[in-house]
Amino acid sequence: MTSITLNSQTTTPASQPSVGSALHELAVAGRHLVVALLSTLQRKSAASQQLSAFQEAENLRALADTWVKTDPGFAADLFAAADRHELNHGA
Secondary structure, eight states: OOOOOOOOOOOOOOOOOOHHHHHHHHHHHHHHHHHHHHHHHHHHHHHTOOOOHHHHHHHHHHHHHHHTTTOHHHHHHHHHHHHHHHHHTTO
């Protein structure tokens, strides 16, 4: 014959944190959130810094240099566009 024995043990629930420790954890989480937000904003502002018309034209000329051998006409158009951009935007 088979018998099943059920041992019923009362388990005490995990102790509840105090209000002070909960507030401390909340403050730490809030600080982490603020640091993460600020670092994200700083990265975005650094990435969105305005280039001068000269820098933009130089970037376009560098791109045109990559096309000189394969498509000289397109490269010439890019060089001309860089010159126009520089002249029109007062660099």
